[in-house]
Amino acid sequence: MRLELRGITKRFPGVIANQDVDLVVEPGEIHALLGENGAGKTTLMNVLYGLYQPDEGEIRIDDRVVTFHDPGQAIAAGIGMVHQHFMLVPVFTVTENVMLGVESVRGPLGQLDRPTARRRIIEISEAHNLKVDPDATVEDLPVGVRQRVEIIKTLYRRSDLLVLDEPTAVLTPQEDEELFEIMRSLKASGTSIVFITHKLNEVLEIADRITVLRRGRVVGTTTPAEATRESLASMMVGRPVELIVEKTPAHPGVPVLEIHGLVVRDDRGHVAVDGLDLQVRAGEIVAIAGVQGNGQTELVDAITGLRHPVAGTIRFGGTAVRMEPRPIFEAGVAHVPEDRLEDGCVPGLTVADNLVLNTYCRAPFSHGIRLDRDAIERSATELVANFDIRTPSVFVDIGDLSGGNQQKVIVAREFSRPVRLLVAAQPTRGLDVGSVEYIHRRIVAKRDEGAAVLFVSTELDEVLALADRIAVMYQGRIVDIVEPARATPQLLGMLMGGSLPLESAAPAGASPAVAGGPAT
């Protein structure tokens, strides 16, 4: 299918989300749509998908003008969309989810024709290497597989053009690779793909052409051969962007966080952190690298008091603290949580309220039980300016801000008080280049002020750029601690995968807190 968007303009009250956007997707092309959060990528795709009507402009499919009043018409025209947040019924099987809305029936009573649907699903999944068990219940499937179910859903509806809205935001590096394989296979079969993202490496790896949006307008269209990470980043942001974090060598001081023999169970009762030892000193950034699901979440939960360890000790600055969130905060620990909407902020409350979410019960924000609204508002206004939070006012519901700005609210809240230890879990997940650069700089600044930083990320680039020491976590233990100078993506990749490279069987005693060998 050849898709052409011509002069699409979409206005919302007070905002022009898309202005005069042209986009051509050739048959069998992977076309990356690149832009910061709020640049208008999703709006554009919603126009294409019939969720919004464009104020101006037209959509052409194979040189025929089409109008979609609802997604049903878009689907009928062969457009399939995989949303960032999956639209699946958790308690249904894969087959049932795929059939949903286009159920085929058999027999006089109109029973669901599961066997036929199941056969087609297997055909589709074999054709494009979309490994899925058609009889599995969706709630039991990992995120990467759920995404494949969404892709199968669109192919089951015979889509010729697939829109993937930030598909890699929820995936591990391995799953990314698998997704790219699937995309190449789809492309080979003639399916066009619009790939929405803000990750530059992925774009350069997979796209045939790249269109960059900024503030609702097309900045330009280019190809991976002509573009570099730097050129794409500056197109997106509108100014040159530092992709490499500028930082001086660390001057580690006294240990701030000391963990010994920590054992933590996950929600299902399995041991997720298995006898872990780690030390983080003042003035250094220790990055925890690892594939998602190797106990990082549970480790951070234990350090911040959200989960009670089964065994082991955690000490802050040599003193034992009651392991509940509030005493830990009061001991000078800041926490940027992994899931910002789930843990980090309260949609429904204003930006100002979210900025005092864990300091509301202290002066100057309250006296006794009375909240000081003026003090809260003053501090919020100041933080919004200092941390460049883009919001119409501090009284706006935080749920109405973009993801990057929500994260800035959390960062502003956590970084703006005296901090001895900063625990940042995936602080840049789902954020655009500008915000990532910004948050990296803030983290380094915190380190230079003398804070100890524990930084968890599944993205190797980020780990390599930011860390003073890299602790690789595998199956609940720190398998090795590597100096960034010595670390290569290959070495880290192997360690993260659980294999200890031969030459580092006895890791250079550079680190005081090397723990156990590879888990068996």
Place this chain on the structure above:
Amino acid sequence: MTDELRAAPVPPASRLKGAARSLLVPVLAVVSALMIGAIIIVLSDLTFFQRLGADPGAALADALGSVWTAYGALVTGALGSPGTYLDAFASGDSGQIAAAFNPLSETLLAATPLIFTGLAVALGFQCGLFNIGAEGQLYLGAATATFVGFAVTGLPWYIHLPLAAAAGFAGGAIWGFIPGILKARTGAHEVIVTIMLNYTAFRLIEFILKFPGYQREGRFDPISKVTEATAWYPPLIEGLRANWGFVLGLAAALAVSWLLFRTTKGFEFRAVGFNPTAARYAGMSIAASTVMAMMISGGLAGLAGTSIVLGITRSLTSGISPGFGFDGIAIALMARSRPRGIIFAALLFGALRAGATPMQSATGIPIDLVVVVQALVIMFVAAPALVRGIYRIRVPEATGYEVFSKGWGA
């Protein structure tokens, strides 16, 4: 977002606009409900159909006339009529003036328990709790207040009344504590527990009312002793039934508003209500908030009970509330859980209730019409999209849908 959206203080004009916008749906809901009520009045008149064939014009005119009369009676029954007020003031007779204010007094009287139960439910909503048990808590509060009202004697009113009202608050709070602690400790859903506790409360009241020392001497039906006059809410104006219970209701609304939006506890309630995980991350205790919110909610419902037994009936029977606790849910929804809105919603419902009887005696239209109108108001308020659709109102760009509760599965 773009640069144009950088932080700027909200100008007062746009705050006013916001307030107008939040009033729009409830006001239109009331208007729509009254219009449908009018259609029902017309259609329920059989002669209308008989005459429609003969003389449609006259039939329609008559129909409009009867709607006008009915709603006129409803309004004067709830607010009084200008003529009566003028005559009364002209006469200068205090008895006559009081009589002129009687409809308004009845409206305030009917609104009083609704303010309390509306606040009770709204406070729960703000903490993510759906307190369906306001009815039971109301009865418990009424029982404890009645007991203090008749058992304690010889106190001056300024000690006895606060004591009895406090006992009512405590009685409701105890009944709210049970679902609160069960939810905090075991995760038992408060909807189920409070529904069940309503039945428990009704039976408990029947038991208490037969209890020697509580039951009125010489009576065999379930009725309590008469409370001491020192425990009664004094009338606002001598000769009228509206009393200081209403003022206490206004004060309670202010207090709840202050608690929710100006105190650390209220901040915790709302944070827990919107996102318990983040509240826990921020160091708040979800269990403590749940228990405390349920207790205050129950206590407010208990005060609704006191407004009846210490304000109207002077004693307790098992029939003191025709469902004020459940009306509280509707009022909280209509007011979107805002304390100030609850005052207005309760006054509206109170006015409908107070005007219904005069309307029936003036026009023969049954009181049930008012119940239908109330139900329609709730329906329209609960479905803002319907109202916006009817009146073609554009959805505001920042769709601020209130989250009332975490739903059944939470």
